[in-house]
Amino acid sequence: MTIFIDLYSEGNTFLHRLDPRVKIISVLLLSLLAFVLSTVYSLAALLAFIFLLLFLSRASMGRTWFALRFVLRFMALIVILWPIFDPAGTPVWAELGPVKVTEPAVWRGITSAVRVGCLACVWYILMFTTAQRDLVRALVRMGLRFDYGLTLAISLRFFPSFMATISSITDAQKARGLDFNRGGLIKRSKKHVAVLVPAVVAALRTADSLSLALQSRAYGARTDRTYMRQLKMRTFDYVALTIVTMLFIVPLTAKYLFLVHF
Amino acid sequence: MTVVPSTHGERLAAFENVNFSYEDGTEALRGITLDIRKGEQIALVGGNGSGKTTLAKHLNGLLKPTTGRVIVKGSDTRKEQVANLARIVGYVFQNPDHQLFCSTVAEEVRFGPMNFGLAEPEVERRTERALEIMTLERLKAEAPLSLSLGDRRRISIASVIAMAPEVIILDEPFTGLDAGEAESLMDVMREMNRQGTTIILITHDMRVVAEHSDRVIVLSHGRKVFDSKTRTAFSDLKLLRECGLIPPPAIQVAHHLREYGVSPEITTVEELADELARVLREQQ
Known part of the structure; x- marks a missing residue:
């Protein structure tokens, strides 16, 4: 199985070209919208809209399937478990001892599952179309302190190499006869100490040499930072932001001002 | 050009037309066929990314061939656990820090034999012997992570020696060692070899290859381009240069x-x- 740690893939769709700040705000608004909407029909429409965007982002099938697999599994779990823990309403469809499955509960389960699907997929659009460095740049421009931005960028950057270190450590210990599949639960979890200790040491050593490397490249020498790449909002960005804001505002006012049930 | 060396001893391992691709599609080994015999001192060389480590990891089952077979002591590695193959093939990883986790050197060396479930006296005997071979007796109560890189490297090698494998793979063991440390490491390996252990050395140091191996296998882009006795391995300068090697x-x-x-x-x-x-x- 391939693991995509960085979901971003190069591309030149309008979603790739959009200002990362607009993308972050849009994703936040669409996430909130998933909570404003409360019927299965409106949520399904939102999900369809998100899928359309996902499709337009031209992410490869492999990548999309990798990401969606987890979501679909989670959605299925919600649909199955919801009616079991929520016995309210009539008509009752099935009764088995203390477990009562009612029609409204089944619908509530489906509604929640679709909502979770919306929340997950909308964030996938952001991850698929925005490079990590642009995300961090956007967050810094939106007011995140630069140090924290750099910390975030470094952790994202080193995550894959840290995973590679862990897999190399696991190999090294297996080569010394460590069998992770043998023994009971406690014995087995104890075996992971042999991986955990070298992994933590490796991480600390990396952090140590990285901080030296940063200092020797004069990090922190001047406090007012300049940027080589400036983020600039273009007409298209404003249009996109307006559309998404309308998408959010209209159902919100309809629901709370005019009490229309969506 | 491939000269199959007529070498000693029983056949320990055989690669039969082995191909291996990583999950991202990189073809790391292409059509590798070779035998490894008891008592050989083999140098596995080639440019970076030529497939040396990938090939070596097939010997103890950390990697399994995509097509073809690897036979170690009569059994197909695809059907064997790494923990079992580790009794036959010891692997010293490039970075010693990827395995050190115990609080004393002796415990670290004991870890391998303990995993084999050997009796306590046997574990002790092997540990003592390995510490002696790598001249670590003086340091056996020290914390491995507080020692120098040279010492840490020797600990990682001692921990493999204690498992008493028939084959020892050393994956670029000279990184961070000075000339003296490297030389004495190779002296130890020569002695182990004299006592019957098969040594497979992965390195870029052609002087060590020339002086401390009796067979050279050259890999380039995942293919075996050369396999001969060391004495004749350096005769074709042009071929060597094509593989990124300089004698x-x-x-x-x-x-x-x-x-x-x-x-x-x-x-x-x-x-x-x-x-x-x-x-x-x-x-x-």
Whole structure:
């Protein structure tokens, strides 16, 4: 199985070209919208809209399937478990001892599952179309302190190499006869100490040499930072932001001002 | 050009037309066929990314062939656990820090034999012997992570020796070692080899290859391009250069003096001196 740690893939769709700040705000608004909407029909429409965007982002099938697999599994779990823990309403469809499955509960389960699907997929659009460095740049421009931005960028950057270190450590210990599949639960979890200790040491050593490397490249020498790449909002960005804001505002006012049930 | 060396001992491992691709599609090994026999001292060389480590990891089952078979002591590695193959093939990883986790050197060395479920006296005997071979007795109560890189490297090798494998793979063991440390490491390996252990050395140091191996396997882009006795391995300079390899200075000198009757089939500086003395004597 391939693991995509960085979901971003190069591309030149309008979603790739959009200002990362607009993308972050849009994703936040669409996430909130998933909570404003409360019927299965409106949520399904939102999900369809998100899928359309996902499709337009031209992410490869492999990548999309990798990401969606987890979501679909989670959605299925919600649909199955919801009616079991929520016995309210009539008509009752099935009764088995203390477990009562009612029609409204089944619908509530489906509604929640679709909502979770919306929340997950909308964030996938952001991850698929925005490079990590642009995300961090956007967050810094939106007011995140630069140090924290750099910390975030470094952790994202080193995550894959840290995973590679862990897999190399696991190999090294297996080569010394460590069998992770043998023994009971406690014995087995104890075996992971042999991986955990070298992994933590490796991480600390990396952090140590990285901080030296940063200092020797004069990090922190001047406090007012300049940027080589400036983020600039273009007409298209404003249009996109307006559309998404309308998408959010209209159902919100309809629901709370005019009490229309969506 | 492939010369299959007529070597000693029983066959320990065999690669049968092995191909291996990583999950991202990189073809790391292509059509590898070779035998590894007991008592050999093999150097596995090639440019970065040529497949040396990938090939070596097939010997203890950390990687399994995509197609083809790897047979270690009669069993197919695809059907064996790494923990079992580790009894036969010991692997010293490039970075010693990827395995050290115990609070004392002795515990670290004991870890392998303990995993085999050996009786306590046997574990102790092996640990003592491994510490002695790697001259670590003095450090056995120290914390491995507080020691120098050279010491940490020796601990990682001792921990493999304690498992008493029939084959020891050393994956670029000289990183961070000074010339003296590297030399004494190879002396130890030569002694282990004399006592019957098969040594497979992955390195970029052609001088060590020339002096401390009896067979050279050259990989390039996942293919075996060359497999011969060390003495003849350095005869085709052009082929070596194509694989990103440059022979050690002594052999280069011998090549330059070919027309004067100097044989390029030497491996060490001493042999070059002897050869030059012979030619000079003949001319007088």
